[in-house]
Amino acid sequence: xxxxxxxxxxxxxxxxxxxxxxxxxxxxxxxxxxxxxxxxxxxxxxxxxxxxxxxxxxxxxxxxxxxxxxxxxxxxxxxxxxxxxxxxxxxxxxxxxxxxxxxxxxxxxxxxxxxxxxxxxxxxxxxxxxxxxxxxxxxxxxxxxxxxxxxxxxxxxxxxxxxxxxxxxxxxxxxxxxxxxxxxxxxxxxxxxxxxxxxxxxxxxxxxxxxxxxxxxxxxxxxxxxxxxxxxxxxxxxxxxxxxxxxxxxxxxxxxxxxxxxxxxxxxxxxxxxxxxxxxxxxxxxxxxxxxxxxxxxxxxxxxx
Ligand SMILES: Nc1ncnc2c1ncn2[C@@H]1O[C@H](COP(=O)(O)OP(=O)(O)O)[C@@H](O)[C@H]1O
Ligand SMILES: [Mg+2]
Numbered sequence: 001x002x003x004x005x006x007x008x009x010x011x012x013x014x015x016x017x018x019x020x021x022x023x024x025x026x027x028x029x030x031x032x033x034x035x036x037x038x039x040x041x042x043x044x045x046x047x048x049x050x051x052x053x054x055x056x057x058x059x060x061x062x063x064x065x066x067x068x069x070x071x072x073x074x075x076x077x078x079x080x081x082x083x084x085x086x087x088x089x090x091x092x093x094x095x096x097x098x099x100x101x102x103x104x105x106x107x108x109x110x111x112x113x114x115x116x117x118x119x120x121x122x123x124x125x126x127x128x129x130x131x132x133x134x135x136x137x138x139x140x141x142x143x144x145x146x147x148x149x150x151x152x153x154x155x156x157x158x159x160x161x162x163x164x165x166x167x168x169x170x171x172x173x174x175x176x177x178x179x180x181x182x183x184x185x186x187x188x189x190x191x192x193x194x195x196x197x198x199x200x201x202x203x204x205x206x207x208x209x210x211x212x213x214x215x216x217x218x219x220x221x222x223x224x225x226x227x228x229x230x231x232x233x234x235x236x237x238x239x240x241x242x243x244x245x246x247x248x249x250x251x252x253x254x255x256x257x258x259x260x261x262x263x264x265x266x267x268x269x270x271x272x273x274x275x276x277x278x279x280x281x282x283x284x285x286x287x288x289x290x291x292x293x294x295x296x297x298x299x300x301x302x303x304x305x
Contacts, residue, residue: 041066042073049077058085099139106132131258138260141194142243142267150188152272154295157183157221158214164196165212173204178212183221185292187272195268196223198261199276199288203227206247207286216294225288231280240278241266 045062052060059081062074106129113125158181168175185192203210207227214223232240232247239245244259262278269276274292281287 038067038069041070045070045073046077058088095142096140099136102132102136106136135258135260138258138264142260142264150190152186152188154184155187155189155192157181157185157223157292160189160193161196161200161212161214161223164193164200165210168197168200168204168210173201174209175200175204176209176211178214181214181216183214183216184295185221185272185274186295187292191268192272195265196225196290198265199225199290202261203229203286203288206230217291219294220291221294223290223292225290226281226285228281228285231284231286232278234280237278237280 049059049062059077061081062077064071064074064078110126110129113122113129116122116125158178161178162180165175165177200210203225207229209227211226212223213226214221216222236247241262243263246259266276269290269292272292274290277289279287279289
């Protein structure tokens with residue numbers, strides 16, 4: 001008889017095996033987690049970057065720090081943002097140049113239109129040319145806003161809106177003077193004035209007359225421009241900020257405007273971290289509400305944050 005060798009694992013071997021298995025599982029989980037974090041960090045960065053697209057349509061600058069992949073992703077996004085900005089600005093310049101170049105042939109056409117014999121025909125020609133003029137002007141204005149160079153400073157909102165009201169009142173628009181309130185916001189004064197002028201003009205023209213409310217709410221200044229006109233049909237109101245939007249194309253004969261006023265106003269107000277909302281009032285009329293963060297005022301010294 002031959003002895004059968006004892007092939008069973010040495011006593012305590014199960015434990016060692018289990019130990020190895022646990023070690024392998026833990027090790028591979030660790031490696032998997034490490035790899036996953038390497039992949040997801042840049043993805044998180046991408047997600048954050050896309051959810052932080054500014055009002056100008058550009059990505060916020062991402063700090064190029066951290067591990068290799070993150071730094072590379074951040075750099076790629078930043079480069080993309082710079083290229084987009086460049087492309088957008090050159091597009092904008094193109095729009096401005098087109099608006100500008102249209103003026104010369106338009107002047108020639110206007111001169112020629114003056115010689116149209118038929119009175120009715122002549123008036124129509126001149127009215128159409130007038131409208132073209134407004135569109136070209138607004139396009140140029142929109143671009144100026146996009147790449148304008150005024151500096152940010154403390155602006156007394158109550159004072160500014162008073163100036164706007166006075167100006168429009170002088171040209172015969174129905175504008176009630178706003179209450180005198182002292183609220184200071186950080187903005188580029190000329191740009192903000194242009195934005196507010198567009199809003200008050202809307203209430204005075206499309207809405208038949210403007211009234212204003214101005215107050216403080218928490219850390220914000222709230223300016224509401226009200227009218228009692230027809231308002232905007234609910235099914236169209238979400239489009240008001242789109243360039244060239246007009247409720248009723250037929251109305252363009254009676255009220256000049258290119259449908260760019262609100263697009264420009266929003267562009268400006270969002271630049272200063274503000275918001276603008278537009279809503280119909282009951283029973284009729286429109287409320288245009290502007291909210292701008294107040295500038296902290298300590299002992300008369302303004303701090304722009
Ligand atoms: N206060 C208002 N009441 C009624 N309709 C308005 C008012 N404000 C704006 N709208 C409508 O929204 C359109 C877009 O306004 P806006 O962008 O300022 O362009 P514009 O005034 O040059 O036509 C206007 O053409 C008008 O139809
Ligand atoms: Mg307007």
